[in-house]
């Protein structure tokens with residue numbers, strides 16, 4: 001007898017809540033090729049084999065079934081060899097569990113027609129960015145069965161996409177919001193990586209929208225433009241004789257990583273990420289760094305568990321080197337910045353913006369996204385204010401720790417007589433660059 005192949009369905013970790021968590025709304029958004037459609041399709045097919053479910057796949061406009069996720073589901077059934085699914089012209093059924101999957105367009109459906117969706121266990125909204133408020137207001141109360149779930153996959157279009165405004169912008173505890181980009185997709189085709197890279201190089205202003213899932217209109221409200229970061233990634237510095245400054249963004253209890261950024265003047269040397277370390281372990285790590293790398297300053301975020309680390313280092317006699325920073329504290333220029341955090345981040349922007357002096361950042365995964373995701377606004381006195389860490393965390397699904405650790409290196413001005421050592425292949429001569437521009441004090 002022919003032995004059947006063992007079933008191999010891999011759902012990337014970021015999508016596991018689709019299967020594991022019981023929560024009403026699950027909203028996944030991001031740029032192209034994040035793996036959303038495949039992961040949703042595979043998860044639904046898996047769930048539908050375990051128990052009898054009524055699954056409805058909707059989108060705003062569906063003039064024919066060809067425009068729906070029907071084809072993707074059929075392809076996945078075939079590729080994965082799920083012979084227990086029976087595919088017919090308008091629906092898909094599981095022969096063993098009785099699961100039924102149907103496809104509907106919401107536009108032009110009145111509440112009466114949509115009533116047929118009432119018994120749905122799961123409703124998958126594909127291309128959620130195009131769902132109108134009118135469609136949502138009819139759909140949401142229709143999906144009313146006990147424990148029913150609404151799954152949404154979307155690539156944000158505008159800041160005001162109705163589903164984003166209603167669910168994503170301020171998620172409550174019945175809503176899970178996750179951002180996924182092609183960099184999170186373990187199956188991302190090489191062609192896509194190539195296209196994304198090309199976009200980065202030739203149309204960097206469009207990259208955050210197409211590939212990082214930012215809405216179009218956001219380009220103007222982000223503090224740091226992608227182009228600045230990309231320019232700083234280009235390799236041009238070998239080392240620097242400027243004093244070493246370390247910015248330390250300490251992890252919250254039990255989650256996130258502690259991020260350290262090492263900067264020497266205009267040379268961003270490297271990041272270090274410390275995973276699952278408690279207060280004492282972080283303090284020990286910093287103590288070892290003080291002894292071996294001789295930083296001139298360590299600027300340490302006093303929020304979260306940072307205050308504990310700071311106290312230990314003070315106690316060990318490193319008060320001169322280690323300075324505590326409170327993101328919410330008053331800025332040096334309080335008439336320009338709402339708080340210290342806005343001032344430090346703006347210093348990063350200025351540092352990256354110089355036309356005259358070169359600047360170098362290490363090519364760290366996630367750094368481009370961290371630096372370009374933070375949005376600016378102005379308060380009623382015209383002072384710069386940033387989106388809070390909490391808001392960014394909700395939007396990104398993680399906090400911009402790399403960006404914050406870099407910003408921390410700008411907490412106070414540091415005397416800097418150093419010079420970076422440049423690669424000479426681009427014919428940049430250090431003497432020319434620094435002849436008249438050397439400053440005694442810089443950030």
Ligand SMILES: Nc1ncnc2c1ncn2[C@@H]1O[C@H](COP(=O)(O)OP(=O)(O)OP(=O)(O)O)[C@@H](O)[C@H]1O
Pocket residue numbers: 010031032033034035036037038039042155185187188189
């Ligand atoms: N489980 C998987 N097995 C094989 N290939 C996969 C899998 N998941 C994703 N891919 C590959 O990654 C590509 C992008 O995935 P998918 O289309 O699901 O992303 P998406 O986030 O829906 O993108 P878009 O926004 O462009 O619709 C697919 O075209 C496919 O090549």
Ligand SMILES: [Mg+2]
Pocket residue numbers: 036037038
């Ligand atoms: Mg898709």
